[in-house]
Amino acid sequence: MEAIARRHARPVPADVLLHPIAIASLGLLIVNDHVLKGAFPGPITGKLSDFAGLVIFPLALVATWELLRSLTGRKWMSGRLSIGVAVAVTGAVFAAVKLVPPATALVSELFGVGQWLLTMPADGPLPTRIMTDATDLVALPALLIAYVIVLRRREHGNDV
Secondary structure (H helix, E strand, O other), X not given: OHHHHHHOOOOOOOHXXXXXXXXXXHHHXXXXXXXXXXXXXXXXXXXXXXXXXXXXXXXXXXXXXXXXXXXXXXXXXXXXXXXXXXXXXXXXXXXXXXXXXXXXXXXXXXXXXXXXXXXXXXXXXXXXXXXXXXXXXXXXXXXHHHHHHHHHHHHHOOOO
16 A cells, blocks of 8 residues: 555655665665675675765765755756766766776865764864776666666656
């Protein structure tokens, strides 16, 4: 009965982050980065974060866009253009970070500042560990998952 009610529910801004694949991707990213990489360092745990991040990040961009548009009273529902831009930006930044050492260093510093702002440890921001590694580009097709999630929601309401 709950599935039927959910199927007919109207979409709300940022609900793309509530999609089961989005939730699983975020959970995988957190567990992988904070548990699995330490317990099982290697190429598999490194790639898991890449795949999960490439699913969740464009969805987070779309959700932010939808919330901002909703707060200003505008039509907020995302479509091909907004998810296309989110996927393109995510893919371009990811590729730059994985191929260009100065981009890797910059994003590492920015992530460190972001983590520091969330936790405010006394020793200040510390850069996160991000590796320049062209083999990580194998994860780029994961961007298509985010694209499909947004388009299916647009076509079918919340039945995604």
